[in-house]
Structures are given as C-alpha cells and as structure tokens.
Amino acid sequence: MSVTKGHGVRSRRALIGVTGSVLGLIALGTGISYGAEGDALRAVSVDSAAELTAALADAEPGDVITLASGTYDGTFFATRSGTDDAPITLTGPRTAVLSNTERGCDPNVPEGRDVKYCGLGLHLNNVSGWHLTGFSVRDAAKGIVLDGSSNNVLDGVEVSDVEDEGIHFRTSSSDNILRNSSVHDTGTKQPGFGEGVYLGSAVSNWPKFGEDGGDSPDRSDRNQVIDNEIGPNVTAELIDIKEGTVDGVISGNTFDGDGITGDHFSDSWIDAKGNDYILEENIGTFTGDGEVVDGYQTHQQVPGAGCGNTWRANESDLGGASGFAINVTNQSKCGTNPNVVSSDNTVTGADKGLTNISTG
Ligand SMILES: [Ca+2]
C-alpha cells in the first residue's frame, strides 16, 4: 500500500488549514474539492486484499483509496466516517473486483440484536461520508450493504453474481445516493430474496433492523436511486421498497425484468410498499423471459403504508405480460394520501394497460 500525503513530506495533519483552492490543485485531479476548513487529501493505493483491509481500518476524512485492477477476496467493512467536506473515497475500475468467497463476517454487530453481518461483499457499518465509485462486487452472499449508514454516495459501481440481494440500504440508512451503477445476476442461491436494490426492511425484520430497539420501522428514508441499469437476471424485484420507508426517489433508471422468478411474490420490477416516493422517467422492459406480471406494484404491509407514491413519465414495455404497467393494489386503504399515476406514463405490451386507478 502506498500512501501519498497531500503535500510532499509534510504530514496530512499539517495541511489542515491550507486553503481549499490550493488543496484542490494538489488533489490529483479527483474532482473532489474541500472547503477551507476541510481535512487534507491522502491518496492511498491498494492492490491486495490485505492492503484494502488495512486502508479501510485506517480510513480518515479526505482519503482517496484507489484500487488497482485485480481481485480482492476477503471480508471488507468500513467503520470510520468521512465528512461532508472531506469524504472518504473508495474508487477503482470495473476490473477491480471485491468478493467474499469465504462468506466471512463483519464482527461489529449491534448489542442486543440477533444480527449477523456475514458474506457481504462490502459493508458500510454505521458510517457516513463515503463515496464508492467504479469498482465491482461479485461472488458474495449479498453485494453492498449499508447498516446505519447515511449520506453516502455509490456512483458507477457494478454488483452481480451474488446469492441474495445486490445493494441493501438497511437499519435506518438514509439520504444515500445510488447512481450510474449496474446491478444484475443476483439471487443465485435464494431467488426469492435476490432483489437488485433493497430499501429498508420487511416488518418481520424490524426487530433486527428497526428503530427503538426494533419496535419501530427500519427508517431507511430519502434514498435516491438514479440513472442505474438494473437487471437482467435479477431473480426478485429489481427494487424492493419496504414498508416504513419514506420520501425516496427512483428516477432515470433502466429496468430489464428478464430473469425475475416469481419466487416470494416477485413478479414486478418494483414493489412499492413505502410512502411518498417519486418514481419518474424510468424505462422498464421485459421480453417474456421470466415471471413478470406488472411493471410496478404497490402493497400495504402495515396500516398506512404503500401510499402517497407518485409515478411520472415512466416508459413501460411489458412484453405481453398479463397485468398493468402500474398496479396500485391498495389504493382504497390510502385515505387522504393516495398514490398518483400521472397521464404522462406510457405503456406497451401489458394486457391490462397502464394502471388500475384513474390517472391524475
Ligand atoms: Ca422482495
């Protein structure tokens, strides 16, 4: 592992207070700029699993950890945080591949909960201020999992060939952004739990991942899933929006439903069970190779949930599926917070048409 301090032989600590513009010039063209009060840049190059493990354990605000092309097999987790001004960046090319073939466990588990963190390709464990960019994760039980981790950015990563879900925002992981990324070929062991992107936790798992010691929802709120390619060969929903989560954005994504298995009710690109999400300008396709019935579904798993979601300007090609582009199954239980499907959504190839509710 080579560690390059931001400024010659002076320690990174000595650089604190150097103006952001000066640091920006020193900052190796990463495009990351720090405020005048921000911490200094430290460039960390890694090219082995041991070096990656060390870099994660030693991470400090402002670090840019760069993966060389190659395979990194191990149990990788982050327990240190960046800041808004000085995020911690983990970056590499798509040919830098993280895996966890031994299904090792992050030992940092919460007290009093029956929770294990095993087999994760990369675990963000109660951290903020991470930027994950470019690299790949495959051959793990789950791909990238965030627990208690908010204000992180996943940009341009690829997750595939995992046994269960690809990317999971869990245990009140909020205000994260997943963008420009690719998730495909998930659920290789448990098809019914092979979602591409998973937001929150099912009510049955709130004792493990919910607030207030498990008595309240998993509030993984306000996460944004933008401009990603999800599918094909995602065996469950491409995005599963769980009950108890609110105010997320699902925008500009491309969904390929081929390979959805129908296991564990997975028969749509998205199952929207949270509240007050915006779903807009997504392009969904299905060619008939799988068990897709509807493009989008809502369901109410707990009272009041699955309501207040808005669909705008989505293009849906269902390839001859038997259902709707947008099937709002629980509108009658939404009271004063109905779901809204605007008339600028389009559909082809769905036997029942655009939606079961009147468009507004
Ligand atoms: Ca599911």
Ligand SMILES: [Ca+2]
């Ligand atoms: Ca379903």
